[in-house]
Amino acid sequence: MNYFSSDFILGILGGGQLGKMLLYETRKLDIYTHVLDPSNEAPCKIACNKFFKGDLLDFDTVYKFGKNVDILTIEIENVNIEALEKLEDEGVQVYPPTKALRTIQNKATQKLFYTDHNIPTAPFSRFAYKSEIEDSIANGGLQFPFVWKAAQFGYDGQGVKVVRSVKDLDDLPNGECIAEDMIPFKNELAVIVARNLNGDVVTYPVVEMEFHPEANQVEYVICPARIDEAVAKKATEIALKVSNEMKHVGLLAVEMFQTKEDKILVNEVAPRPHNSGHHTIESSYTNQFEQHIRAILNLPLGNTESKVAGIMVNLVGAEGHTGDVVYENIEDILKLNGVTPHVYGKKQTRPFRKMGHVTIVNKDIDTARKIAQRVKETIKVISK
């Protein structure tokens, strides 16, 4: 198929920041795109060839959208999977394949997948309702503290909570969930794996993530991770094993814990470009968005090595600020060496909302880390 012609249409479900960055690459290669998103203010609305406003969870909307495209991909997992399955049956190429997406969409199913395939992961229990958790605590089957995770539809740190007492359960929704052992870990790591239909597979260097202690959002992504080579090798091997077992097409971002004993446990995966790979735009030979396009179009995969070290700082809405967004001191961070802000174009800020990110690249990772700290201390995402 000739992807570089308007006879070919790539459909993207979701028009947020990931889609926006994906569209830089489709434009670079002149690939014709349709985007579906519920918001008229979606960052993707400009830059795609045709924008469709609609509900990503509605069967008819997703099905109709998908019938008009040749290849369909996602920038968000929360989409109507029944529609995708029907589209796949009817010959639309859907990447990630719906089988992988179904496994990933539900965190309980995802965890069972790991245990079924001998992939190391933190011990957990699955519950259909919150009330079952309370019973399990009462019976001594579940000990505090544990990590509660909603089985479906968590985003931006919602859907995950550390539970230290029965009282912590009060605000949680009563749906399907898991309770996971809390793992004391040294580091959170991630590896992005790319796979095309031919079965070619490449991995990006292991990155290290530092989380905001309260918001449960990544504060810094550091590439390469400052860990032993043996640990990096193990993390890469486990990410590859997940990729091989899932038989995804496109990117798979594999998030892992490095325990105090240097064991690697898989936390969760995302079958699409991921926050842990944003630094690749500036630091890698092939950025993750171009790589995703290469993979889903079954093109040769690109070099995943880094030109220079890269650190990514998330720009999230400051606490106490809701309304029209202002990026305070953005001009000051532009003075710093190797600093590139990415503003997603969301008009309204609210506490902890992902509004953008800043990449810091440098030949020396320690220098990059110091500049990243200054970036974090300088720029503020506030309301007018």
Next chain:
Amino acid sequence: MNYFSSDFILGILGGGQLGKMLLYETRKLDIYTHVLDPSNEAPCKIACNKFFKGDLLDFDTVYKFGKNVDILTIEIENVNIEALEKLEDEGVQVYPPTKALRTIQNKATQKLFYTDHNIPTAPFSRFAYKSEIEDSIANGGLQFPFVWKAAQFGYDGQGVKVVRSVKDLDDLPNGECIAEDMIPFKNELAVIVARNLNGDVVTYPVVEMEFHPEANQVEYVICPARIDEAVAKKATEIALKVSNEMKHVGLLAVEMFQTKEDKILVNEVAPRPHNSGHHTIESSYTNQFEQHIRAILNLPLGNTESKVAGIMVNLVGAEGHTGDVVYENIEDILKLNGVTPHVYGKKQTRPFRKMGHVTIVNKDIDTARKIAQRVKETIKVISK
């Protein structure tokens, strides 16, 4: 002024490939854009916030377009300058400033500027009509060979011709022109200078250009140029002198000859992002398009150093092919290390039309050069 809000509008005259690459950067920073271009198929039509179809050389069209924006910039020099002058008088910020643009737009005026400011350039004569050239040849005032250049509106190698006999003058238009001594040179070099309103100035590393012998278009741009440090220093100093004398705001790409005696002569300049800086997208800490935005918004200028060596190969339409474009073997070049194609999105190819470019980056410049050669030999821009 808050550039990062929809209260602010950046206008771009011209909606071609340079504008398209500029729009990646305005989108990255969420800067609101209007674009004016005569073609409904302009590559910028998607990705700008608002597209206006209209003639760039028509006073009223340019004036009306400019009245609605806060800062106005160009991606092509051939625009109605009287409209820009009126806009500038009325308080619109126009970058490059019209004074610099007026000097540059006309190649005869540009050459006189160099001699007036003691900037080394090849000797030349100025003619109002072609018939004056014929007289000058007859009188012995002009010897073959010389380089004929149209004073205005040359593009893609049109408007420049080596004249070796009276017969070579036959096909040339009868307008204002210059006849320039043909300089036997070792290398063609270029330096991109960025300057903001504050007067901050930075320069990119010197690049070396290899031209296609017939089409008079750049075949390879090589960064850094493989020249002596002393020559690179001299070229940078001369580029800075041109920049200082022109008092441009934004980018100024300065093209130069390195003569056999290692003298540097200024050939011509462009006050905007330039073909000789496309490699910066992949190779530099701050790419030329982001730098142009930083400069015209009077933001701090970014680091111009290279992360890795970069080579740019132009993708021009193959001879004998006119019509719907096909990028033959594009999948093969994606197999090569560090190769990124940029397809501009023009639907029709014709011989020597600029249809895209490919960047090759590598830690080792000689490896990059070898891969660039393979790219050049592999990909073909043909018609269906």
